[in-house]
Amino acid sequence: MSTVHTLKLISEIKNQVLDPSVGSGHGHSRLLQLVDELKLAVETPTETILRLIYQLPENAALRTVVDLGIFPLLVNTETKSGVSATDLARDTGGDRGLIVRLMRMMTALGLCATLEPEKYIATDKSSSMIHPIGRDGVRCIFDLTVPTLSKLPEYFQRHGYRNPQEYSTSPMKWAVGKSQFEWLAENRLHQDLFNSYMSSRREGRPNWFCIYPIEQLMAGAVVSPDAVFLPPGRLILQDLPKIISSVEREGIEKISYSFLDPQPIKGACAYCFRAIFHDWPDRMCQKILMNTVSAMKPGYSRVIIIDFVLPDTNVPRMQAAMDIQMMSIGAGVERSEQQWRELLLNAGLKIIGIWNVSPNMESIIEAVPVVDTV
Numbered sequence: 559m560s561t562v563h564t565l566k567l568i569s570e571i572k573n574q575v576l577d578p579s580v581g582s583g584h585g586h587s588r589l590l591q592l593v594d595e596l597k598l599a600v601e602t603p604t605e606t607i608l609r610l611i612y613q614l615p616e617n618a619a620l621r622t623v624v625d626l627g628i629f630p631l632l633v634n635t636e637t638k639s640g641v642s643a644t645d646l647a648r649d650t651g652g653d654r655g656l657i658v659r660l661m662r663m664m665t666a667l668g669l670c671a672t673l674e675p676e677k678y679i680a681t682d683k684s685s686s687m688i689h690p691i692g693r694d695g696v697r698c699i700f701d702l703t704v705p706t707l708s709k710l711p712e713y714f715q716r717h718g719y720r721n722p723q724e725y726s727t728s729p730m731k732w733a734v735g736k737s738q739f740e741w742l743a744e745n746r747l748h749q750d751l752f753n754s755y756m757s758s759r760r761e762g763r764p765n766w767f768c769i770y771p772i773e774q775l776m777a778g779a780v781v782s783p784d785a786v787f788l789p790p791g792r793l794i795l796q797d798l799p800k801i802i803s804s805v806e807r808e809g810i811e812k813i814s815y816s817f818l819d820p821q822p823i824k825g826a827c828a829y830c831f832r833a834i835f836h837d838w839p840d841r842m843c844q845k846i847l848m849n850t851v852s853a854m855k856p857g858y859s860r861v862i863i864i865d866f867v868l869p870d871t872n873v874p875r876m877q878a879a880m881d882i883q884m885m886s887i888g889a890g891v892e893r894s895e896q897q898w899r900e901l902l903l904n905a906g907l908k909i910i911g912i913w914n915v916s917p918n919m920e921s922i923i924e925a926v927p928v929v930d931t932v
């Protein structure tokens with residue numbers, strides 16, 4: 559550990575905490591980045607490697623604690639002094655000895671506190687674990703990905719270390735017989751968990767239309783109750799039939815549609831895709847985009863994409879991990895700006911703007927047909 563470097567990071571963290579930008583997306587992510595750097599600066603290389611090696615038991619313990627329903631018991635307890643391992647064992651049916659071992663892990667992960675032996679107190683992180691992001695996200699993502707991720711090195715050994723390019727032959731298809739969406743469609747519980755997690759994971763973060771200058775769309779929009787837009791006009795939600803039938807939301811028209819087919823809604827002001835393209839390899843994305851371009855009204859319609867745009871260096875850890883996950887479960891990709899530009903251009907689209915409020919959040923990409931821009 560270099561004392562000078564460590565002290566410099568501590569001083570930068572102090573400045574960043576006091577900086578007015580800390581409340582903004584960029585300021586907050588800068589602070590998180592500095593804290594990560596500080597941890598790496600203090601850890602010996604051996605400690606760093608051991609921390610990484612033992613991530614899987616952490617996730618497996620967390621997944622088990624969610625199954626046992628321990629977080630609601632912690633959060634909803636009336637007693638200020640917390641819940642004992644004996645009480646948790648009685649209420650969950652798990653062995654007291656097992657509960658003690660699992661809760662040791664939860665405390666070490668910072669998901670609860672232990673002030674006296676075998677007694678656990680909820681923290682604000684425990685509270686997040688009873689909301690969909692924790693309760694459903696942990697179960698869904700663990701079950702969806704771990705069987706494939708555990709076989710990923712073997713997949714690459716057997717497939718000559720080729721970058722996965724086809725959804726139909728993804729590592730997940732090889733490891734468990736189905737890629738992401740077929741697996742979800744056949745696992746009703748996980749499909750429900752997935753939908754719940756998807757709608758919760760941006761909670762507390764600004765919506766894309768608070769970041770993108772929506773007045774740009776409003777300015778030129780055809781104002782008519784039939785025109786397909788956002789307010790005013792028709793707002794249409796498209797997804798696969800099973801998903802559409804489970805959505806209950808006022809003010810939205812629901813249409814079952816596979817984006818692998820030509821887009822039936824012609825001349826909409828905007829075609830929005832949120833967290834769609836990262837699921838798919840380039841060839842499939844091109845198909846989806848061309849199916850959309852064929853419905854666009856020249857000089858009027860645009861495509862809005864909400865997805866990560868990876869920086870060329872120092873990609874945040876979660877985005878780098880998401881890229882590996884997407885690659886595994888459907889040959890999907892998290893893309894850099896250059897990759898987005900090429901992908902869109904190959905489908906006849908040109909990027910006219912990219913907006914972002916934090917490196918830890920998805921960007922908003924606006925694109926129009928190339929012919930509109932010449």
Ligand SMILES: C[S@@+](CC[C@H](N)C(=O)[O-])C[C@H]1O[C@@H](n2cnc3c(N)ncnc32)[C@H](O)[C@@H]1O
Pocket residue numbers: 739756757796797798801815816817818831832833834837
């Ligand atoms: C990662 S989720 C994103 C969901 C939502 N857009 C959001 O941001 O929360 C991907 C979505 O693509 C949908 N999807 C998968 N294949 C599709 C297809 N062929 N046509 C239309 N939607 C599809 C899934 O059902 C799922 O809802």
